Amino acid sequence: MIKKIYISLIIIAMCSSAYAQKDTLLDLTMNxxxxxxxxxxxxxxxxxxxxxxxxxxxxxxxxxxxxxxxxxxxxxxxxxxxxxxxxxxxxxxxxxxxxxxxxxxxxxxxxxxxxxxxxxxxxxxxxxxxxxxxxxxxxxxxxxxxxxxxxxxxxxxxxxxxxxxxxxxxxxxxxxxxxxxxxxxxxxxxxxxxxxxxxxxxxxxxxxxxxxxxxxxxxxxxxxxxxxxxxxxxALNDVSFITNHHSMLKELTSLPWSHYLTDTIGLMDTAINVTYRNNHSAQYAVFYKYEVIDNNGTGPSIELYPSAASSKNVAAYSNFTEPQAVYNTSPIFLNDFSFPSDFSAQTKVFQIKNYFTVTPADIYTNNDTVNSYQVFGSYYAYDDGTAEVGYGVQGIGSKLAHEFNIRKNDTLKSFQIYFNPITNDLSAESFRLKVWSSLNPEVEIYSQPAALFTNLTYSNTNEFLNYDLDAPLYLTAGTYYFGWEKISAEFLNVGWDVNTNNNTKVHFNSVGVWETASYDGTLMLRPVFGSVTDPQVSVKEETSIDEFEVYPNPASDVIYFKNNNSNSNELYHVELVNIYGQVIIETEFSLPNRIDVSHISNGIYIVRFTNIKTKYPLLKKVIISK
Incomplete structure (x- = not known):
């Protein structure tokens, strides 16, 4: 029987709430x-x-x-x-x-x-x-x-x-x-x-x-x-990695750098686990290490573990999962690694290089090294960034919430949601973004309407769609639930990562009762945080306050800049910076002006304006979507 890519709503005529509508896994349409x-x-x-x-x-x-x-x-x-x-x-x-x-x-x-x-x-x-x-x-x-x-x-x-x-x-x-x-x-x-x-x-x-x-x-x-x-x-005379780890943190795969700095030890996992396989007919001795390299793999090495030689004997035609300690000091000290504090940085990216040597040597060494990256950007995440299937909840008015423990007081700016494109045109469908401080009892603290897609069929956006909050929401440290309430009957097909499992953090409500997700995996929804401008208490009279307008936003080919302070005629250094802190474009000019971004990949970027005279920086977020 030919499969339909998008599963239509199953309408069940019933009056009793005993027949609860459930969550389900959905097919993907695109990659x-x-x-x-x-x-x-x-x-x-x-x-x-x-x-x-x-x-x-x-x-x-x-x-x-x-x-x-x-x-x-x-x-x-x-x-x-x-x-x-x-x-x-x-x-x-x-x-x-x-x-x-x-x-x-x-x-x-x-x-x-x-x-x-x-x-x-x-x-x-x-x-x-x-x-x-x-x-x-x-x-x-x-x-x-x-x-x-x-x-x-x-x-x-x-x-x-x-x-x-x-x-x-x-x-x-x-x-x-x-x-x-x-x-x-x-x-x-x-x-x-x-x-x-x-x-x-x-x-x-x-x-x-x-x-x-x-x-x-x-x-x-x-x-x-x-x-x-x-x-x-x-037999293949080869030992190979077959898995990689997703994070050196407990549960999370990412969180904002300033949030990590509140508990650099408590957030670290005790160990990372990778699996390698001996594809030969004889036993091999395997010596596995990991190395942490700063600045996206281009900076200094800040950790090499273990430093002393030790190996594991891996039987023929078998897998071996070897935990390597990250921060594990009790009951026996094994290692005490945590990412070093850098209070001057806004974001950080570390490369984690996993590699092994074998005795006797194998003939194919290309699969003896795998790399991963620990990203500290602007968001909280449990997922690894890849959706293997989709996830949805049945029913008009059903709710879905993703639980996060926010580590410090900060301002919620937006949601990033990995919506899977589907064959049905749901561009007119809408839902309400919501934030709850509690699900039992249910305490809603934020709500705003949102549309599912525009130009659904061949949208050139990246995996995650960004939904800015109409009014940024200041949250104190604690546990919150981020999600939505459906207005339509159709499924909202959101990415479901099966290579990580945080289903106890995923909650849905289709008949008035909050339940935990029925499937192993992770919902691909990320709350995005960032400092908003603090209230202006006092300003020196001689200081000229510049306020830049960046448009259009999202942009596809050209970004224009306008200084809304008509008294300013300063020269500015302008940089387009990606989420990893890398400068993609830089130039100098007096405003108003523009830069060509037609050759830049889709994504979220920061435009950084630096006054040549005062060195005072101003930041604006822009989305490039083609």
Missing amino acids: NAVRAFYNSNSSAIDAKMVYNLFPIISLPFLDDFSQNYIYPDNSLWKDIDAYVNSSFADNPISYGVATLDGLDYTGRPYNFSLPTSYGIADHLTSRKIDLTTIIDSVFLSFYYQPQGNGNKPETKDSIQLQFYRQSDNSWVRMWGAPGSANQAFRKVMIPVDTSFQNNEFQFRFRNWATLSGNVDHWHIDYVYLDENRNHADT
């Missing part, structure tokens, strides 16, 4: 990570599609998809339909897989307008490979998994492997599998007989899927083609 990446790099990506620029390659052919993100390595693969990621597979063979689904390489459905459309979707095609010098048997091996953390392919949503036969210019089916529920990765070994051994051999994977959404997921891992192999050649 916002791919869309955002493509929109920011479309010229370079389209240039990569010029296949003839690359020469014929030779054996061995090996790709475990650990070194690329979003698209396959174009030195090995002809096309870029598959989505290279580390979040959709369940317990992979190595870190990173290639996912085949119902979306094209821009992250959009092949046929968005027809929910029942079905057919051949993605291709993952090798470049031409020279097999004319082969002197022994050649085998292609790979691992595959249906569904994983994503959407289950139905029986007819199959996957297929084909070889290209030069003699009759045809693609020959060599293997296939019908759709099924999630299962462990399975290995496939296929011999390449002499009829395919020429100077332009190719192989490809392709899948059949519903073409109107991000569904029917297949994951491919560890593709290996070489000679001197046989059917019994099942």
